[in-house]
Amino acid sequence: MNKKNGQYEALALAILKKVGGPQNISSVTHCMTRLRFNLKDSNIPNDDEVKKISGVLGVARSGGQYQVVIGQTVSDVYAALLDVSKGKLTAEPPIDLNVDKDLEKKNKLSLKNIGNAILNKLAGSLTPLIPVLMVGGVFKMLMTILGPQMLKILAVNSDLYRTFAFVGDACFYFLPILVGYTAAKQFHTSKVLGMLLGAIMLQPDFVKISMSKAAFSIYGIPMFKVNYASSIIPIILTVWVMSYVYAFLNKHIGPTLRTIFVAPITVAIMLPISLCVLGPLGGIIGDGFSTMLVKFGNQGGVATILTIVTIGALWEFMVLTGMHLVLMTTLLLVFTQVGHEGVVSVGALCATFAVSGVALGAALKAAKSKKDRALFWGFFVSAFIGGVTEPTLYGLILPHKRTFLSLMIGGACGALYGAIAKIINYMPAGASNFLSVLGFSGGVSVMNLINAIIAAGIAFSVAALATYLIGYQSKISSTK
Structure with a gap:
């Protein structure tokens, strides 16, 4: 045996x-x-x-x-x-x-059940990708440690550094294709068509169209320009709708013609639905939400503090849906105008450290499970040293609902201190790992850096403690 x-x-x-x-x-x-x-x-x-x-x-x-x-x-x-x-x-x-789909239908329609169902499908679509995310995290971590940010062993233009870069980037850039497969398994539909719809979003000519200013339409329907690289929500929504289209066609097209016509007709129907409606939906919602935050953050006083705390609590969720892009654009715009920024970057800093804290808290909590402990320590190293939070987000936080609360508490607490201390970021494109606090080392006073370290430390420690105390055992039981 x-x-x-x-x-x-x-x-x-x-x-x-x-x-x-x-x-x-x-x-x-x-x-x-x-x-x-x-x-x-x-x-x-x-x-x-x-x-x-x-x-x-x-x-x-x-x-x-x-x-x-x-x-x-x-x-x-x-x-x-x-x-x-x-x-x-x-x-x-x-x-x-x-x-399980049949059993879910018997549940009463409520906000809680709807929320659980959404998280179930997200977790079920993303949990199988943990090995890919860990590969991306490790290779990006090697870039950070061996590259010019830390040990300066590898030059940016060296072959080995560039090898690490394209492997690490591939793991995240092509997520729409990978999620197309895993989401198709969740929604019990064609896996290869799910992958194809993800590949269409990343097709080089389509990417050029999305990046250009010229108008473009699908069957005469205007297309809202979106960059789908590294995105997950658009393809999950697309595959969800596709599952109904594919099932309908399979049912109503006879066996003789089914093999020839079902797949092409499905894709033809999904093109405008995906590229003109579902894909841009997250971007449109994100633009409105992010623009509101930016305007609120410019009010000063309590309004600015509340905005920074909100960003600290919700930043990683905005990253998951692509809603953070407007905030990032605003951050860069402010930098080009005044040379520093103290709203978006403060909340983002604390949220990033809170992710590492959640991973550490879960690793310490998982004393009885060697498998979980090893996995969570890997997540922690990837986030804290490598600056790659996706493995923790997709492999720990989404499948274990309790950690959502720990992440939000940690990010909000750190951001609250940073907002009250009025810390300012002077480096818009710095490191995304534990060295990211160095972006706050400019200015006329060293206290800005010290307060940034304290804010990041609060976010990290509170998230780790909350995760350890609250636990991570509350799993999404219907994940397939």
Whole structure:
């Protein structure tokens, strides 16, 4: 028996014991991530005890079933479960992957359920990308450590530095294609078409069109110009709508013509929907929200303090949706006019340090899980040293809803101190890691830098402490 099979059998035995043994199981099957038990006595399993089993990601009771969340190895654990039952359990066909979609429809329509559903799909689309994000984070971290920002071992124009750069950039630039695949899995639709729609957003000629000032239309419909590189929300929205279009065409086009016409017609329908409506939607909303923040931040006094605190709390969420771009444009504009900036950059600084704090707090909290601990330490190093926050955002904060609160508290607290101390940033294009505080080293007083370090330290420490105290165990149980 190899090591992995032994681990699966040990996990299966532990689960079997906690649910009451074969004698308490009427039937058992599995879907993409869960073992699904129909139990004779559903009061026997203790949810907290089952959750403590190493390898169990969560527990759910829904649709009359007792569901144990395993993850992508569920089929292996299911096979081991049948083996260790010594013939008392028999194999059943895996459940239709749409079963959870059916169960979700039974939930009452409420803001909470809608919010949970959105987070479920975001996490389900982004969690599989953790290996890619970690690759990007590590290569960008090597650029930072070995490049001119720190050790000065590699020159910017050296072959090795440029190699690290194009590998790191590729991991993030082509996210629309990767998310096109993972989102298609979430919405149970064509994966290759999901990837294709993501690729269209990054096609070189289309990128040139998006960057140009000339008007452009799709089927005569004016297209709002958006740069989709590294974006995630537009492609997730696109694939979501595509899943309905694709399913409708599959249902109404006969088997003979389906292979030829369904895919081209789907893409033809999605082009204006994606590029003229869904894709620009985030940008339009972001422009309005960001412009409002900028105007409010220019009022001075309490208004400016509240704006900086809001940016500190919400900056990373704006980054996720692309809403931060207007703020970045404003930041650069202010720099070109007066040579320094003290609103957007203050909130962004504290939010970035808060991400590192969340990763550290989760790593310290994950004392009983070697797998989580190693992963979260990797996230921390990537964010704090490498200046790459995406692995923490997509791999920790989105799948674990409690950490949203920790991130916001940390970013807001640090930003509040920075706003009251009136710190000013003198370097618009500095480092994005722990060295980013050096951008506040200009000016006539060293206290500006000291206060910036204190603000960043508050954001980092409060986020880490909040994560450690609140925990990260509140998982999105329906993630596939």
